[in-house]
Amino acid sequence: MPDSLITNALHQRLLTLDSHVDIPWPEAEDPFFPSRRCLDIPKMREGGLKSVCLAAYIPQGARTREGFEAATSRAMAMLETITRIGRNPEARLAASVTEIEQAAAEHWPAIIPVIENGHAMGEDLSNIARFRAFGVRYITLTHNGHNALADSAVARRDLGDGPSLHGGLSDLGRAAIFEMNRLGIVVDVSHTARTAMLEAIRVSKFPVVASHSCVRALCDHPRNLDDEQLDALAASGGVIQITAVPFFVQRGGSVENTSLENFCNHIDHVVQRIGIEHVGIGSDFDGGGELSDWRHAGQSVNVTAELVRRGYDEEQIGKIWGGNFRRVLKASE
Numbered sequence: 001m002p003d004s005l006i007t008n009a010l011h012q013r014l015l016t017l018d019s020h021v022d023i024p025w026p027e028a029e030d031p032f033f034p035s036r037r038c039l040d041i042p043k044m045r046e047g048g049l050k051s052v053c054l055a056a057y058i059p060q061g062a063r064t065r066e067g068f069e070a071a072t073s074r075a076m077a078m079l080e081t082i083t084r085i086g087r088n089p090e091a092r093l094a095a096s097v098t099e100i101e102q103a104a105a106e107h108w109p110a111i112i113p114v115i116e117n118g119h120a121m122g123e124d125l126s127n128i129a130r131f132r133a134f135g136v137r138y139i140t141l142t143h144n145g146h147n148a149l150a151d152s153a154v155a156r157r158d159l160g161d162g163p164s165l166h167g168g169l170s171d172l173g174r175a176a177i178f179e180m181n182r183l184g185i186v187v188d189v190s191h192t193a194r195t196a197m198l199e200a201i202r203v204s205k206f207p208v209v210a211s212h213s214c215v216r217a218l219c220d221h222p223r224n225l226d227d228e229q230l231d232a233l234a235a236s237g238g239v240i241q242i243t244a245v246p247f248f249v250q251r252g253g254s255v256e257n258t259s260l261e262n263f264c265n266h267i268d269h270v271v272q273r274i275g276i277e278h279v280g281i282g283s284d285f286d287g288g289g290e291l292s293d294w295r296h297a298g299q300s301v302n303v304t305a306e307l308v309r310r311g312y313d314e315e316q317i318g319k320i321w322g323g324n325f326r327r328v329l330k331a332s333e
């Protein structure tokens with residue numbers, strides 16, 4: 001059998017999971033049908049992508065009562081859209097590892113709702129339970145810009161940010177992590193400041209995830225995790241999901257000059273530093289992720305082909321392509 005057929009067959013056997021993709025907002029295109037977007041249901045099927053975390057993304061705004069209310073209502077509206085996608089007859093809404101596995105066994109793409117930016121809850125901890133009712137499985141503590149919970153890796157001077165607001169987490173941020181632990185929501189440390197990330201690992205009772213980040217040893221950007229952060233992540237049992245945003249993959253990176261070869265160097269680095277159990281894949285499709293040879297979810301077999309080329313076996317690729325991430329989800333359930 002030609003190598004490409006063997007790789008294809010291997011890829012189809014995997015329970016693949018992409019841990020971070022953005023959704024249309026406003027809803028210009030319907031995700032159930034072929035679209036110009038990097039991810040839609042037909043592209044998931046074409047690319048053998050079995051499950052995806054769809055993010056209700058909340059841009060950082062003012063930390064005022066009006067700003068908090070606007071963030072919470074936007075989060076609710078986006079979660080309604082995500083659950084509507086998951087309840088379409090062509091897909092399945094999956095809020096647990098069992099539901100992800102069931103959807104795959106029945107050949108339905110699984111949609112896992114998540115929130116990007118804890119600003120969504122404002123200063124009201126009770127919102128976390130409202131989000132969980134939609135099936136939300138992780139909350140990214142911050143986006144770009146400090147919020148009421150934590151410092152961000154990237155300050156927003158246009159919002160009046162200095163380099164640090166809380167020196168890591170705020171009291172509210174620590175309380176939010178406690179509440180997320182209680183409700184089975186994983187803490188996502190992508191986008192958070194280094195201080196906040198390390199503190200979140202100490203505060204959380206369960207392993208944390210970096211849902212879409214690269215490694216700083218290969219690309220010196222504050223959004224990426226340095227080796228000490230990787231060590232702390234591994235000690236907690238967590239996982240870093242390597243992202244396909246070209247300028248996190250390499251300095252001066254663009255879609256045209258950045259490929260899966262560059263992307264998989266980050267996977268290799270994590271494996272060498274902290275082991276195969278702590279790395280995964282979070283494309284950030286439709287949020288800035290796109291590579292020259294992984295332009296959309298329909299080309300996901302190319303990721304497997306590059307991992308095979310590097311000598312990873314099926315069991316290892318299964319861990320990278322979602323097994324590790326599901327372990328972290330399961331730990332919090």
Ligand SMILES: [Zn+2]
Nearest residue numbers: 116191212287
């Ligand atoms: Zn992001």
